[in-house]
Amino acid sequence: MKYALLVHHTPEHFDNRNNAAALAAGRAYGEALQAAGVFVGGGGLESPRAATTVSIRDGKRQVQDGPYAESKEYLAGFGIIDVPDLDAALEWAARHPAASYASIEVRPLLGSHFSSAEKKSS
């Protein structure tokens, strides 16, 4: 099954995550995912201040700076992994370097359990 690991940071952590140690830990984690053959994709995200929002309303494209909605936590990065089941996904989430101070949301990709039922029951 494919799972998204969504890393949520508080604003304080968000601003302090670009130090050398954090970057090295993040790189090492990505390498570990690849070495295990479970890495599908992912990466860190710039601040919401760098974000632009697009929507189409009444056939018209609307482009907006932001979002600037006040929030207690921001999405700071994501990874997609392909593992047999939730327990394996939770194992990987627990190894994420940010798990010790931020929270990692583990969410299955839509419909993922159907396509990998084969693997699960073997």
Next chain:
Amino acid sequence: MSETGAHVAVEAAVRNSYGRLIAYLAARSGDVAAAEDALGDALVAALRRWPEEGVPRQPEAWLLQAARNRLIDAARHDEVRRRSEETVHRIADQARQLAESQGGFPDERLKLLFVCAHPAIDPASRTPLMLQTVLGIDAAQIASAFLVSPAAMSQRLVRAKTKIRDAGIPFRVPDPADESERISFVLDAIYSAYTAGWDRAGDAGSALYGLAAEAVALGRTLVELMPAEPEARGLLALMLHCEARRDARYSASGAFIPLDQQDTSRWQRPMIDEAEAHLRTAATENRIGRYQLEAAIQSIHAERAVRGSTDWPQIVLLYEGLLQISPGIGSEVSRAVALAKADRLPEGLAALDAIPEERIVSYQPYWAARGHLLQWLGRQESALAALTRAASLTDDPAQREYLFRRAAECQ
């Protein structure tokens, strides 16, 4: 064969193997709700056909085959699930082979118990989920036992089953490294069913009364599935000790009788003996745990039937051990009472005084214990206040009446 005969046969098959059939089907598809639907339809088919065709030689195998047919139909008719059809077919083949073979089908209930008590499942859903999937108790009955509306309980159960399927929670007994924590979730979920039933044991008409018995049934299942797990036996022993005293907790007129004043001839000896046997077997594993300690405390209370008195100093020691491995306000309060009973009354009161205020504001057992200790110390005025507070915090009418009676003695 009559319709009634078929009904009896279906009921017997369900009683003996509902949980095993659900666990078998769900462990292979990862979908508890689909397994329940399929088995439900198989049971309806059995009620229709067994009166004409007679009860099959292997009713479980027949039900398993019927359920597999239903799973295939469901996969065909459900656009979204079409991709899983291949899996379903493989399950169906396995089911057919099992039905044709003479042996039974594998028992996957332990995996199902671990799924129900998985850390990714909302703790409030774990016990109801076990009761429904492993014992086959219907949602309305579970709802009334947990004092929520049937609609709310159904929703909670549906959400949990959807989570199991969509999140890909594996049907697997955890590896030994994670095992002890994961087992504690299973044990806690079973014990919480028991305590919910125990608190209202006085009202024989309530659904909670039956819940305690169902919890014991889950405990037995767990011991059967994990015979070498000492904490599973400890939990069963604890529940059996409490069950043995169920009738003795209330007088003929329904008045509450505290443990140390109960008529021991009204305790159920066979249950006590069974509890003791489990506790002895558990001890041979040399792995002490919370439930074994709690059962050992109840075991000392049970000795009063033979010795005529209670070894309170021993109970103090056991609570101290319990507080070491599983700290909790319940044990702190019980230890304080045991100290008082062991002729260490001032120490008992000091232990109660040491518990932080915010933890005891509405904790009923604390106020009951405090009231009793103050009464024994002759501090009638403070005792009256504590007992009145305890009475106002209980939802058991018999306990309330008992506490008000004790409070009246202070005046």
